[in-house]
Amino acid sequence: CFQIKYIKTLNQVIAAMETQLSNGPTCNNTSNGPSTISNNCSSPVESGSMEDSKTNLIVNYLPQNMTQEELKSLFGSIGEIESCKLVRDKITGQSLGYGFVNYVDPKDAEKAINTLNGLRLQTKTIKVSYARPSSASIRDANLYVSGLPKTMTQKELEQLFSQYGRIITSRILVDQVTGVSRGVGFIRFDRRIEAEEAIKGLNGQKPPGATEPITVKFANNPSQKTSQALLSQLYQSPNRRYPGPLAQQAQRFRLDNLLNMAYGVKSRFSPMAIDGVTSLAGINIPGHAGTGWCIFVYNLAPDADESILWQMFGPFGAVTNVKVIRDFNTNKCKGFGFVTMTNYDEAAMAIASLNGYRLGDRVLQVSFKTNKTHKA
């Protein structure tokens, strides 16, 4: 089932960052994401050549639902940003989980590495490091390695591959329950040439002490998989009654713009920034966040049932409750219903996407529930 995991609340980012700023970065590369032995969070600042940028950072392992504006807000707390970009899939608009932050002042870039590298955001531990100069030679340098001895450590894996070049990241996948190696992993080299040489030298070879040969090949391109998954999703349910990913993407950019405005008029990391969104959007301030965000859905057909509300809103995130309001005598829908969603941003996304949506021969009106009573 296609799911949009949209942004968490800004407050979560703020809370995580404030914790981080008071405690300092947590060095934890084992819980999430690959790392290199030589370039982990204890020494993220590498000495680069004179030509390397001292202001441009690459940020990896971002939560899937983090927006560019959140990225900008988070890193803007360090210093003035010249530019900021969250990299998205060209076709689907889905975040690829990394982005770039270019500061005006090199000192701020260094401070961002020291402050934000290793920051935990949701289930991720972000990595902040200097971006290498963009070049075709550093693309497609990621290798997939299988058939590894279960006893091989990440360090041993790096030692095996380091003879072919500079390793950017390495990872051995482990069973989530037992933590034992699954015998497969990834090696990202600095340059594609190095990866090619490693394939020539190590594919089909037995590592020292191993009884079985390993397989070394280029890793699948992640954006391809994402596109395929989303496209198959499109074809899988041609009669879907809610918008597909592309329609949602368009709405998403609208919401991004609203967030951008909100962030601009409110002091950074103000807990009230979210309310800025609602007022700027001309949306009534929604009801209590404690029990979730209540959404009013109007112009449902008489035969509408709860399942249609689950189908429409579920793809946008956590839905805790749906209700179709029915006439006591006829048991037919009175034309409206309610949906409760846990997370503000997912609710806002659902509203932005579903308001005005045509369901059958009716055009829905979807908004946050107001304090007014709704008399049809």
Add this chain to the structure above:
DNA sequence: TATTATT
């Protein structure tokens, strides 16, 4: 036997 690192 598959995570998301070059705009």
